[in-house]
Amino acid sequence: MTMTRRALVLISTSGLLGLAVPPFVVRAAQASNDRPREAGAPQAKAAKVNVADLREAAKRGDVQSQYDLAVALDCGRGVKRDRTEALEWLRQAAGQGHVAAQGALGWKYMTGEGVGRDDAAAFQWLRRAAERGNTPAQNNLGILYALGRGVAADPVEAAKWFRLAAEKGAADAKRNLDALLAGRHRDVRPTAEPLSPRV
Numbered sequence: 001m002t003m004t005r006r007a008l009v010l011i012s013t014s015g016l017l018g019l020a021v022p023p024f025v026v027r028a029a030q031a032s033n034d035r036p037r038e039a040g041a042p043q044a045k046a047a048k049v050n051v052a053d054l055r056e057a058a059k060r061g062d063v064q065s066q067y068d069l070a071v072a073l074d075c076g077r078g079v080k081r082d083r084t085e086a087l088e089w090l091r092q093a094a095g096q097g098h099v100a101a102q103g104a105l106g107w108k109y110m111t112g113e114g115v116g117r118d119d120a121a122a123f124q125w126l127r128r129a130a131e132r133g134n135t136p137a138q139n140n141l142g143i144l145y146a147l148g149r150g151v152a153a154d155p156v157e158a159a160k161w162f163r164l165a166a167e168k169g170a171a172d173a174k175r176n177l178d179a180l181l182a183g184r185h186r187d188v189r190p191t192a193e194p195l196s197p198r199v
Contacts, residue, residue, distance in 0.1 A: 051078040058089060066093035067101045074114075083114040094125060103129035103137035110140055110149070111190060119150030130161060136191040138165040139173040146176070146185045155180060158188075 051072050057065035066089045072079050073086035087108070093101035106125030109118045123144050129137035142161035145154045158180055165173030172191050179187040 058092075061096075063093050063096040063098045063101075066090075066096070067098050070101065070104075087114055099129050099132045099134050099137075102126075102132075103134040103140070106137060107140055107190065110144065119144065121150075123150030130164075135165045135168050135170050135173070138162075139170055139176060139191045142173065142176060142180075143188050143190055146180055146188045155185065158185070162188075 051069070054065050054069045054072065058069045070086045070089035070093060071077070073082045073089065075081070090101050090105050090108070094105045102125045106122045106127075106129060107113070108115050109125065110122035111117070123141070126137045126141040126144065130141040138161045142158045142165070144150050145158035145161065147153065159177060162173045162177035162180060166177050170191070172189065176188040179185065
């Protein structure tokens with residue numbers, strides 16, 4: 001399925017479900033529909049158009065576009081990978097209250113991925129996202145409590161956050177809860193990188 005067709009299916013499906021469609025998806029679908037695609041034209045070109053639109057929307061302050069651009073840059077989707085710029089957009093989105101960005105930024109500080117490890121900052125961002133129901137952040141906040149990183153060790157709080165995530169089906173949180181309850185708190189592991197590509 002071509003990028004244009006996927007975008008049109010996303011737009012149609014989203015309309016039926018009452019979901020918001022990011023403006024860059026609509027513009028990309030319209031632009032691709034308005035001009036014929038050359039045979040054999042690379043799909044990457046369509047993705048780059050989307051990233052250009054994302055960048056413009058992000059610069060205008062659109063928080064979802066800031067997060068999506070951070071993901072694209074971090075993963076190298078439709079654009080050359082640039083984790084430094086990705087981190088800046090992630091910080092902007094998190095600062096504007098984007099819950100997935102807050103959880104991802106907390107994970108980065110917790111693991112030291114692309115930024116110096118900072119347990120206090122990790123705790124701050126993970127707590128914000130976890131309190132708003134972000135499942136990976138709940139698991140990762142449990143780890144900070146279990147290990148006493150960025151906060152005093154508190155197995156009761158760790159179990160609470162692992163349980164909340166596990167109840168939503170997070171297998172890693174269930175394993176962490178089991179390890180904690182078995183007295184193996186050093187065996188807890190963070191959720192895999194929470195940035196999820198959408199572009």
